[in-house]
Amino acid sequence: MDDPPGDLEADLIALAPVFTSGAKPKAVKERVYSLPAANAEDHLLPSDVLVPIDGALLITPEGRILLDVLLDLQRSGHTTIDVSQQVRALQTAITLRTEWQRTWLKNQFEGTLSxxxxxxxxxxxxxxxxxxxxxxxxxxxxxxxxxxxxxxxxxxxxxxxxxxxxxxxxxxxxxxxxxxxxxxxxxxxxxxxxxxxxxxxxxxxxxxxxxxxxxxxxxxxxxxxxxxxxxxxxxxxxxxxxxxxxxxxxxxxxxxxxxxxxxxxxxxxxxxxxxxxxx
Structure with missing residues (x-):
């Protein structure tokens, strides 16, 4: 997204225009075309974390949440993701996707008219x-x-x-x-x-x-x-x-x-x- 990792919530909001329901194809393509070409090592990561697309790799919301977990491990010096961290990460992902879907659904019935x-x-x-x-x-x-x-x-x-x-x-x-x-x-x-x-x-x-x-x-x-x-x-x-x-x-x-x-x-x-x- 042209930025180093920052606040998790802000980073997930930045990913919304690409991953929410009803994302504009033009916005998605412009983002993908701006990415550097992926290398062989990048493809070792699962597609739940990085989506291979048009020769590049696009980080997913779940990938950004996982990155947040790994950064916490790095700061704490721990080497194991415990159950509480797994549950918190899963809940964050579910809540995010649910909110995006709810917003999309409401927008089909509510919206401004010029x-x-x-x-x-x-x-x-x-x-x-x-x-x-x-x-x-x-x-x-x-x-x-x-x-x-x-x-x-x-x-x-x-x-x-x-x-x-x-x-x-x-x-x-x-x-x-x-x-x-x-x-x-x-x-x-x-x-x-x-x-x-x-x-x-x-x-x-x-x-x-x-x-x-x-x-x-x-x-x-x-x-x-x-x-x-x-x-x-x-x-x-x-x-x-x-x-x-x-x-x-x-x-x-x-x-x-x-x-x-x-x-x-x-x-x-x-x-x-x-x-x-x-x-």
Whole structure:
């Protein structure tokens, strides 16, 4: 890790980006490519301690824990690893791996959403994509996918920009676009994403419209004050009205204007914002 052994806890934290569940392949490869080539003696150590990979050897969390035990022996002058040290080392390894797995599992259901994915979720609400019969289709055909992207993505980009968020790419399609994949990954209890004949469909699960609206409202409240939210949400709805005809021509429009008014009021109307100290 480009450092001599230090504090055990700190060293194990440094290994996390390589060994935790969901580690980014790019980060792992960059770390491995930076390692020197292994020599013959290195390969005498068990793979539980050093992982042979691409001509190099990468120390494992268990290897770092073992190194800590050996350093303790060196400092004490002892030559035998006693039972208490074995148990302590094993417990450290189990606790570490369990915590990493627990964190990964929680991250599949909890996570932050920036303005752009929230704009995509809001689009599904405004579009009335409730249930599979009104699902929004993300086409598999490239030309159709780009066509839908040219209609929808500028709408989401303007929404994000009004909230001071990242402006997503708008020149491509929607089926693999991160703003939609993030919605189904983080808000999967409320939004379904499924394969279909013409590509992929996304829809608000039956009975989850109110829950999704509450979730979007709560997350938007953390991003901006009520006036910026109102401007962004109203702008998205106005923009939606401009493209509604194009969506209808594609068989992708299911808006209920009455429901849209409730959405604006719930998410962005300053008059509905709870007052400080109120009940």
């Amino acid at each position: 303005a752009s994915p929230l704009g995509a979720a809001l689009f599904l609400l405004v579009n009335g994509s409730n249930g599979p019969e009104a699902a929004f289709t993300l086409p598999s055909a490239d030309s159709e996918d780009r066509q839908v992207g040219q209609i929808i993505l500028p709408l989401i980009a303007r929404f994000s920009e009004r909230l001071g968020g990242r402006v997503p790419e708008t020149s491509g399609g929607v089926r693999k676009h991160w703003v939609f994949t993030q919605v189904s990954r983080i808000l999967g209890r409320d939004v379904a994403r499924e394969p279909a004949v013409r590509g992929t469909i996304m829809y608000i699960r039956p009975g989850r419209q109110a829950a999704l609206l509450d979730e979007v409202a709560s997350r938007l409240a953390k991003l901006a004050d009520v006036h910026r939210r109102y401007e962004a949400v109203s702008g998205l709805v106005d923009g939606y009205r401009e493209i509604r005809g194009e969506l209808a021509a594609l068989g992708q429009m299911y808006e209920d204007p009455t429901a849209t008014r409730r959405i604006i009021q719930r998410v962005a109307d300053p008059m509905t914002e709870p007052q400080a100290g109120g009940s």
